[in-house]
Amino acid sequence: MRRFALQVQYDGTDFAGFQLQKPGVRTVQGVLEATLLRLTGENIRVHGSGRTDAGVHATGQMVHFDSEWAVPEAKIAVALNQVLPSDVRIFRGWVAPSDFHARFKATQRTYLYTILNREEPSALSTRFVWHLREPLEIEVMQEAALVLTGSHDFATFGAPDAPGKSTVRCIEAITVTREDALLRVKIVGNAFLRQQVRAFVGTLVHAGRGRCDAGYVQEILESRDRSRCPLIAPARGLCLVNVCYSGERINHENLFGEAERNYT
């Protein structure tokens, strides 16, 4: 029995999210497990670094699973990619230490949210961006982003995995940048509440539209009242780009640093 690790990419448009649901619902986990059954004959349970919502994409999702699969390490990704549908690709696959865990050993997750901020729409990026016509004030968004950085109780911006669990998370950095019409929000944190990233981006857009300022964002953060979150950004602009692990025993070049340029 070996423990396998995969860096997985997916175009989330045609998925009901990462996590397995009832039969007939297309999920990334379901597709991965069905592919592994076909390749190995085993009923394999795949563990992801975390859930992504319906429509959310990934270039750096991490998963692990245990199997007797006798594939040579160098052929893991190629073998899977030959069977997987084209909207799921294995960026890399390798044999991990037996105590590696895609979710519990993750120390940092990075999400990238992309907004197309101009009058004209775009047919080619429609699956991957939130198109907003009115010009966003990036400086106001940057100020609001600073309020959301650090360790806080983020109950205003998302739900924990189970009722009653902590809603405190540590957000290491939020950067808001503009390159021509593309406005990108990059968010790095140890872990995230459900919908937290989309609630953050919605709030920043609310500020960028001039409807609130950093002081107001501070106020709703302190309220810990979910009904005060002004806006949830749509899933399609969001991409899980990287998951980091503590370095001691996980020895793989791609685990430390941004997995890949975002090619969308």
Add this chain to the structure above:
Amino acid sequence: MRRFALQVQYDGTDFAGFQLQKPGVRTVQGVLEATLLRLTGENIRVHGSGRTDAGVHATGQMVHFDSEWAVPEAKIAVALNQVLPSDVRIFRGWVAPSDFHARFKATQRTYLYTILNREEPSALSTRFVWHLREPLEIEVMQEAALVLTGSHDFATFGAPDAPGKSTVRCIEAITVTREDALLRVKIVGNAFLRQQVRAFVGTLVHAGRGRCDAGYVQEILESRDRSRCPLIAPARGLCLVNVCYSGERINHENLFGEAERNYT
């Protein structure tokens, strides 16, 4: 009656090309004409700057049509985008001079072909790139590209619109550039034979793989023998990015110069 001009974008993945075919076959022209019928009640014939094959994309396709449609000029694009499917977007629409013709007045067309040249695939750009694992030698491709530049009889690389018509075309420039794993071939010409761009890219890739050199490309060009074209690149990497018109009477900022950064 007014003559309308549109700059059209489409994700060609789910289209059988631009040009209208038999009923039941999804084409860009068919979708545009159905949308105009719904908006205006008129049976409108749409004229494109040229055909694109099944699976080929566009950010700068140009079309024109005549209509009694009373829409204000500033609302043309918005009105169409509200009805069109999300894989076709009107970048801009305006009222053109009555002698404007999207095809016959076009003086220059620019195509961009994108190759993802690395071991790892990409789930998010799979609709828009040709994924080639083996490293391509860009210098060899650039030398071969020079051979294909200029006015020549390009019978080796494509067919004319009708049998017996001229296969001479003027290729103004072919540039091959690399940015990390993305290799881009940009081709500017007055007009193109059917499949010419994909035949050019296939030939350049053949050279970049070390299977032929510029001298061989010269030899097959001079042969004017289609059976000697070594490779046709797949449609999905190709995008029509710009069409230019002679400036006298066509007064629209976007007609002169590259329409848009390629957001794929």
